[in-house]
Amino acid sequence: MNLRPNSDEARDVAYHLHGYTNARAHGDRGPIIVDRGEGIHVFDSNGKRYIEGMAGLWSVALGFDETRLMDAAFAQMEKLPFSHTFSHRTHGPAIDLAEKLISISPVPMSKVFFTNSGSEANDTIVKMIWYRSNALGLHDKKKIISRLGGYHGVTVAAASMTGLPTNHKSFDLPIDGFLHTTSPHYYREGRDAESETEFATRCADDLDAMIQAEGPDTIAAFIAEPVMGAGGVVVPPATYWEKIQAVLAKYDILLIADEVICAFGRTGNMFGSTTFGIKPDIITMSKQLTSSYFPFSAFMMNDRVYEPIADESNNIGVLGHGYTGGGHPVGAAVALENLKIIEERDLVANAAARGNELLAGLAHFEDHPLVGNVRGVGLIAALEVIAPDGRTDDFPVGQLGAKMSAIMLKNGLVSRNMGDALAFCPPLIINSAEVKKILHIVEKSLDELSVAVRPDLYQNA
Template identity: 60%
Template sequence: MNQLPNSIEARDVAFQLHAYTDARKHEANGPLVIESGEGIYVEDNNGKRYIEGMAGLWSVAVGFGEKRLVEAAARQMEKLPFYHTFTHKTHGPSVELAEKLVSMAPVPMSKAYFTNSGSEANDTAIKLIWYRSNAMGQPERKKIISRVRGYHGVTVASASLTGLPNNHRSFDLPIDKILHTTSPHYRTMKNVGESEEDFAKRCAQELEDLILAEGPETIAAFFAEPVMGAGGVVVPPNGYWEAVQPILKKYDILFVADEVICGFGRTGNMFGTETYKLEPDMMTLSKALSSSYLPMSALLVNEKVYGPVADESHKIGVWGHGYTASGHPVAAAVALENLKILEERDLVGHVREISPTFLKRLNGLASHPLVIESRGIGLIGAVELAHEELSKTPGALGGKTNMAFQERGLISRNMIDALAFCPPLIITEQQVNDMFDIAEAGIEDVAKSL
């Protein structure tokens, strides 16, 4: 029998397949092993400390090591470690969390349905939309529109919504009935001489043109993030949502706001829906809902969606959908405590207070010759890089810069050649400056190496 590897790095390479990773490159380079975290910082197994500039995966709102969340999990684990929400059964934490989320929603919502990830929430939304169309005697109304560069998850259906090539390549995606419209990224998609407002109107017109070309009676829903996250932190241009929403209403197309990243304070309001005055019929929530201490996500639906679904389930005798861990009592208890912390510490107000410093430092990076654009809102942003020497290999410059950040003690994420910043909401002004000091030095390190 072969001897097993001893180090955690070697064992990882031997046994684990990683998300969003070049598997062969990982075999050669191995992982960064994070062992602990406190506040905005994490520490690796060699004792090196990093600013977690991505809040893990856009998600650890209250920071690492929050004892109240640990205690909430322990209390619930002792009382009721698991129960389900199938077949007329429930438990206290799921009821309380559903009530809390429906009451928090910035537009009228009727019901909450719990899932375990943003991907599952969006996947469930698709199923509900199709189910509703059948319930309403509109079996042809099944097509769903999302946007190029939008990100909605990685299940077969939600990855089809996602408008990023690497989520489709070699997966035989997107599936049928999923359409994509123009990305609202002004710098890359504008016509020569086109103003931001005119570009926003053109995006809306191209959406309407797509609806008319496919047939309005075949279009069921439109999915969109208030601010695009994994597609590069694309902030919508002025007038975009004001132009898009009337088109959806004109053709009675459901609007699903993907709040997985934007929700719970990230944009300076509790929801991105408030920041951009959106009126969605459905909202998908995850990440900062529980600060990702445990897997938890939710789909909120209004009465316009719920009513036909409820009628159809009564006609059939069952709504034949569910996940074992939907509304898991421990995850729900943690989410409830997390929301209490967000409110008690006024972290949304803190985001508004700290955002000017964050955006000033973010936009200050744009003066560097390698940076072609900075963009952000609240406590989420990105800088996009370009250099002629690496232009033939998209992502090479971003990856090199990401590693330069990491070497200096900052964890970011490169989305091709855009570097993202999405720190825990608890970050202080001094820590914002520390983060961008490292980013400035890291970009300069790369510039000197070229």
């Protein structure tokens, strides 16, 4: 690609290192510059309009032009643009938001701790769990179990909990004390003739065996997303969460629900924990908390977690942890307005209804020769493409998914491929006509993919 000298694309290539990007390929391709947003759409610097089928990064619940969030940010900027929550200080938005989050929690919670991103929240949770174990005199009870394919962030501890190879390779991760058990990906991991409930039993048995092998007294917590996001939109099989929680209860192991993607309506309930009957000790939140209009995150903990931490801070004299921007007044004000809008407009119910339409529409493609699986819950779904005629040697994992994603982008729909699974996670404000537009683009793109991979069959079809 020849980039015009001094163009925005050329300047980006010259000066900007991007996350989740092949740095060398970026030098050749250059970026798509997203210029503005409107509803569920974004526009690039050339004026082309796209349906943002990923809500940015699973996160823009209210779309890209919600003036009430902008007004909330501006009003707070005028009143108090910054204050912190160290050393017995606080401010109104942090107080109000903590109270609000506790009030809507799917299970009884005691305290909220504010951070700046999902990664940072999960990293802090690890420190708090270690702190708690020391407070209880359980100095060996420090290991954290997560799942293969799970995603919990990219800081050192959070990336160690993440179960994806690209987050580990050449970073010297995971660090010691972080373990990964079976992914609940029934489509990929289920055995021949194994039912969903049998697979769920095997997942629970694998977890139990890992705990026994490591020593129950060394395992502090288990962390998992209600629905896996970056691992491929993996919806847990029937009875999975019931059986996993029984194992954790047996060994007195804390449960962390990473709701960074699922919380605030994504699964058709305010929290994914409600959707799947999860009763966590800790809940991580970010993304849709502010519709990503402001970097902000938090986690809630119950008394079982909080009380030993509080006692230890008293013994030491201080809880030696916190962030300058944690509980930022502007972010807290935006979060409060965001939650108010979600409730006023009944967007959780809209997510459930529009999600049913999206999933039903995607299910019509399951008979397509290049579609292997369709899955989802609420307003999060995936369509997994497969090699034609079983020719897996000709199409390494991820190649078809990348092709399909590129074709959909050309056709005006932003998706994201995780391997060969194409994710759909549009803003909660989406309407039925926009869902139909997504499905139309998916159908058109599948036809184009068919021509690209089997021109001998489909070129003149």
